[in-house]
Amino acid sequence: MHDLMPGIREAIANAGIKNGFVTVTSQHTTTAIAINENEARLVEDVKAFLTRLIPPNDKYLHNDIALRDCPPDEPENAHSHLAAMLLGSSEVIALVEGELQLGQYQSVMLYELDGPRKRKVNIQIYGD
Amino acid sequence: MHDLMPGIREAIANAGIKNGFVTVTSQHTTTAIAINENEARLVEDVKAFLTRLIPPNDKYLHNDIALRDCPPDEPENAHSHLAAMLLGSSEVIALVEGELQLGQYQSVMLYELDGPRKRKVNIQIYGD
């Protein structure tokens, strides 16, 4: 889990937009965007919970790489897709007088569900 | 799972909007909108996973149609509502120079969780 708030705040400052909203969208099918508290022990709970809910080593058809039309070194990551589907790929947050309308403990987080590898997130600041 | 990308791309072209964002919102409580890879074997994994996570034949109060104030032919679809709640009803994606800001394998998908029946999805293109 990666806290996106520093990057989002910087993007808002650079855009010079005071009122409108911010959209944050995952650029991958095996990462997710969700809002949570950035607390180290909770991060471990999330990992344990998702591993229990969607065991990576269960049998998934998507993981029979040889039966699919794709490169042979494709990762076996069906569980990552299922987790991303549950967590969601985007959030939208209002921006009022330069302040993101989020509560004290809320951080927009990128969830790495496969990888680790280099990832991209789209942050859009819209308004005036 | 229905891939909405052809319809979304057509709507963007028709709107003539180059920069802004696209919102996609389910119009039903038993369908969901989520972003995933459109891969045939993964679609089967999604079905199996959701059926295991939320067994359609479990006991749900919502399915006691006779005890509710509704028509007697109402479908027994509590599991569909629960799945839609987890998957989510909307996504928002930035549009830059006419290009949706999505990764190579990302498709906005409509998840049919009850039906099949005729369904509506709201696609909004906003910007200039």
Added chain:
Amino acid sequence: MHDLMPGIREAIANAGIKNGFVTVTSQHTTTAIAINENEARLVEDVKAFLTRLIPPNDKYLHNDIALRDCPPDEPENAHSHLAAMLLGSSEVIALVEGELQLGQYQSVMLYELDGPRKRKVNIQIYGD
């Protein structure tokens, strides 16, 4: 589960905006925003389902309050965070000619996953 539709419709009327969209965003890490049918028996199914999926009394690291840098009266609510993560924190809905583009049974709902306590939701009406 609290039905936000009366508040949302009032906010739209007060804003005097006819065309654009509405964003609804949770202001807490232990509440969620999702769209569902507001049906009393389904609300009970949701409670039972979430309690089974994420048992509140399971062992969670986040609940070892003494090991965290936080006040000693912090609630033990790891399960609330996990549920909020799955349900999501925001939805976006198009507004056309003053009408929210939602289906007949769709209500934007606030899910109280911890509390009960006083909560805030951000509703933004954007457009003209």
